[in-house]
Amino acid sequence: MRDFGPHSGVLSIDLGALSQNYNIFKKRVGSHVEVAGVVKANAYGVGLQPVVETLVQEQCPQFFVATLDEAIAFRSFNQNTPVAVLGGLFIGGEKEYLKHNILPVLNTSDDIDRWNALAVERGKQLPSIIHYDTGMNRLGLSADEATQFCQRLNDYQGIDTQIIMSHFACADDKNHLMTPEQATRFSEFAKYFPNAKKSLANSSGLFRDDAYHHDMVRPGYALYGGNPTPETQNPMNNVVSLDTRILQIRHTKKGETIGYSATHDFDKNSITATVALGYADGFIRAGSSKATLYYKGQPCPVFGRVSMDLITIGIEHLNPLPQVGDAIEVLGENQSVDDLADACGTIGYEILTSLTERYKRVFI
Numbered sequence: 001m002r003d004f005g006p007h008s009g010v011l012s013i014d015l016g017a018l019s020q021n022y023n024i025f026k027k028r029v030g031s032h033v034e035v036a037g038v039v040k041a042n043a044y045g046v047g048l049q050p051v052v053e054t055l056v057q058e059q060c061p062q063f064f065v066a067t068l069d070e071a072i073a074f075r076s077f078n079q080n081t082p083v084a085v086l087g088g089l090f091i092g093g094e095k096e097y098l099k100h101n102i103l104p105v106l107n108t109s110d111d112i113d114r115w116n117a118l119a120v121e122r123g124k125q126l127p128s129i130i131h132y133d134t135g136m137n138r139l140g141l142s143a144d145e146a147t148q149f150c151q152r153l154n155d156y157q158g159i160d161t162q163i164i165m166s167h168f169a170c171a172d173d174k175n176h177l178m179t180p181e182q183a184t185r186f187s188e189f190a191k192y193f194p195n196a197k198k199s200l201a202n203s204s205g206l207f208r209d210d211a212y213h214h215d216m217v218r219p220g221y222a223l224y225g226g227n228p229t230p231e232t233q234n235p236m237n238n239v240v241s242l243d244t245r246i247l248q249i250r251h252t253k254k255g256e257t258i259g260y261s262a263t264h265d266f267d268k269n270s271i272t273a274t275v276a277l278g279y280a281d282g283f284i285r286a287g288s289s290k291a292t293l294y295y296k297g298q299p300c301p302v303f304g305r306v307s308m309d310l311i312t313i314g315i316e317h318l319n320p321l322p323q324v325g326d327a328i329e330v331l332g333e334n335q336s337v338d339d340l341a342d343a344c345g346t347i348g349y350e351i352l353t354s355l356t357e358r359y360k361r362v363f364i
């Protein structure tokens with residue numbers, strides 16, 4: 001019987017596999033291209049500090065987070081490695097970027113104006129990243145804003161453009177036509193900034209075409225073991241394993257039901273295990289009656305609804321039967337984040353970033 005201590009489950013993070021994944025990227029892009037680490041959302045739910053410290057050991061030269069408070073959290077344990085905020089220059093927070101030495105990704109003309117004004121006030125150039133939106137229609141300068149900015153570069157003497165970036169919308173789809181179109185738009189914009197580093201590719205993008213590597217790639221998901229090339233076998237190593245415990249074993253009778261809304265009924269006598277895992281742990285409710293968990297490598301279907309703290313699985317077919325307290329695998333050798341996401345009708349990114357603080361996190 002596995003020792004879970006007081007915890008419902010144990011989330012193991014393999015930092016060695018994370019390092020290996022980082023080095024897969026380094027090898028793939030070659031020594032002339034930098035591999036930045038995207039560590040937004042608590043490093044995709046895995047744990048910010050251990051991930052950053054591992055990647056810093058691998059000489060990761062640049063990190064990206066989503067929000068200003070994530071960057072400030074980053075600075076609480078790392079004062080030196082460059083970190084940038086993808087969400088832009090948060091209004092009212094401008095001085096925090098300076099104070100903590102955080103790079104803003106300038107997404108709008110207004111971001112550029114405010115950062116430039118601060119530079120003028122301080123009497124020095126301020127480092128910045130310019131984001132050009134090549135088709136995502138989400139964050140970044142529009143084509144018109146970009147044209148204006150390029151025409152008026154002399155008015156923005158305070159802006160020291162260190163990196164030019166854009167982001168792919170469809171790079172996970174191998175043959176999507178939008179990817180090369182975005183790359184072309186990016187290269188046209190990038191010409192105006194001969195001295196800046198160029199950065200375009202996320203995890204999937206960097207596997208699509210070496211021409212997308214430019215000076216810096218920005219993988220996130222695949223660092224944590226997600227498959228960047230869904231059309232083929234996962235080239236990455238698994239990083240995240242999650243085991244949880246059986247709380248009770250029940251013998252259910254023909255005609256009975258199980259769980260909220262009684263969505264699963266038994267057409268014969270059966271045996272189920274109630275497992276300490278629910279949507280409050282980040283096991284999304286969309287997995288109701290669809291997902292599979294594993295006992296010693298054998299699949300056990302989820303019966304009925306996922307509750308807040310509990311899930312019920314069928315174990316009647318197992319021999320020998322598991323015992324109360326035994327471990328059930330949610331993620332690991334038998335089930336990757338992508339497998340579980342497929343079963344739940346979502347993407348592995350959501351599975352990872354849903355992992356809550358309820359589990360004991362073990363870094364190995």
Ligand SMILES: *Cc1c(COP(=O)(O)O)cnc(C)c1O
Nearest residue numbers: 038167202203218219220221222
């Ligand atoms: C999240 C994000 C990334 C990383 O993308 P992955 O698909 O996780 O590799 C890179 N760039 C930007 C702008 C992002 O928002």
